[in-house]
Amino acid sequence: MLELDPRDELLCLRSAEPLSESAGMVLPGIAQASIFRKETMEELHRDLARENVASVYSRGTNPTVRVLEHTLAGLERGEACKCFASGMGAIGATLxxxxxxxxxxxxxxxxxGPTLELARRLEDFGVSHDHVLATDMEAIGAAFRDETRIVFMESPGSTLLHRLDIAAIARLARERGALSVIDNxxxxxxxxxxxxxxxxxxxxxxxKYIGGHSDAIGGALIGSGELVERVFYNAYMLMGAIMPPLEAFLFLRGLMTLPTRIRRHHEDALAVAKHLDHHPAVARVFHPELAEDGGARPEGWRGHSGLFSFELAEGGFAGAVAVANRLRLFGxxxxxxxAESLVITGHKSDPVRAPGNAPRVPAGLLRLSIGFEGIDALTGDLDRALAS
Ligand SMILES: Cc1ncc(COP(=O)(O)O)c(C=O)c1O
Known part of the structure; x- marks a missing residue:
């Protein structure tokens, strides 16, 4: 069984205790308030000077959101966390x-994709960028410039699921005077x-997994108190992409079952990926724990969640669309x-193939998010869809 840190299991379950203990509630109340009155004007003035942690106005800090922020900071072993209206809200405010x-x-x-679109938009404001697809340290090191201030990575990536040597990249960034940021x-x-x-x-x-029930959108940024505070005052308060308290409640509820869900996602996705890896209609499976992509197990890696991709042996983009349409259990x-399994093709239209230059994301790629329908039901559905 997937081994998780026992401290995380407790944190996910008990996150809300300090705030809700007195009322005997399992989760905190939803602090549906835009403003918070103070006893005195002096108190108001004091809290206005620390709006990143004190509840003054919910565009800055809200008590329910604060519980989630404490919990996520704890889970990521960071000093501070700020929650946003979406993942893109967090990415935008950070940049x-x-x-x-x-x-x-x-x-x-x-x-x-939208992170890179945002980077292209930032070019209009004098911020340049490069994108390195290679995962080896030599290629990554060569792409640094004197002006590089942020190295932004995803590992595993969310399409081909390649992993990076996160520790080596963070070290290199520090040596070169840049901050390292990861979409985790x-x-x-x-x-x-x-x-x-x-x-x-x-x-x-x-x-995605933190909510876990496809019913809420939110984002989070975790790091040192100093960096999170800089993002808070330079962007969070000014751009207003805040997480509402109801969403914070839903994410805290989601966290209570995150360890259990992740174990099941991990086991079922790995079993389905192994099944497809031996399937004659499949050219290749992109899953971080399968031999071809696995490479060395990165430091601190406990296992993979429920997202992976595979490439059809034949049929290309049209074949991938047809297989997706034949699947019954994958939305x-x-x-x-x-909790429900999903499928999406790697492209929205047939990628144009320049001669001798195959697209990095294969035309016949399908990405699966494995839910809880059961391994036999899912492999059966895939076998049927791949057979016709
Ligand atoms: C890897 C990754 N990062 C960030 C985001 C953006 O998150 P949100 O949709 O919450 O803005 C997504 C959304 O699909 C994603 O897949």
Missing amino acids: FGLLKAGDHVLFVNDIY TVATPLLQKPIELGVDLVIHSCS NAVSWGG
Whole structure:
């Protein structure tokens, strides 16, 4: 069985205790308030000077959101956390909050598409970027520039699921005077701890496994108190992409079952991936724990969650669309991390093939998010869809 840190299991279950103990509630109340009155004007003035931690106005700090922030900071072993309206809210505020004209950002590995679109938008404000797809340290080192201020990585990436040597990249960033940032959404806070590997800031889209039920959108940024505070005052308060208290409640509820869900996602996805790995209609499976992509187990890695991809042996993009349409148990949907299994093709239209230059994401790629329908039911559905 997937081994998780026992401290995390308790933290996920008991996160809400300090706030809700007195009322005997398992989860904190939803503090549905925009403002918080203070006894005196002096108290108000004092809290206005520390709006990143004190409840003054819910665009800054809200008590229910604060419980989630404490919990996520604890799970990621960071000093501080700020929660956002979405993962993109966290990514946007981090880049806006820490960069200025003349700076350069280095993106490494598969990067979520809208993150790169945002980077292209930042070019208009004098922030340049490069994107390195290779995962070897030589290629990554060569892409640094004197002006590189942030190295932004995803590991595992969310399409081809390649893993990076996170500790080595964080070390290199530090040596070169840059901050390291990781989008840790695929691994969740349970399966790898980037801050323990030397990474400065960790980002999550809570909309996936943390919520776990495909019913809430949110994001989080975790790191040192100093860095999170800089993002808070430079971007969070100014851009207003805040997490509402109801969402914080839903994410705290999601966290209570995260360890149990992640164990099941891990086991079932690995079993389905192994099944497909031996299937004659499948050219290749992209799963971090299968031999071809596995490589060395990164430091601190506990296992993989429920997201992986595979490439059809024949049929290309049209074949992938046809297989997706034949699947009955996998919903055609974006995103991942919920209780129900999902499928999406790697492309939205047939990728144009320049001669001798195959697209990095194969045309016949399908990405699966494995839910809880059961291994036999899911492999049976896949076998049927792949047979026709
Ligand atoms: C890896 C990754 N990071 C970030 C995001 C953005 O998160 P959100 O949709 O919560 O803005 C996504 C969304 O799909 C994602 O897949």
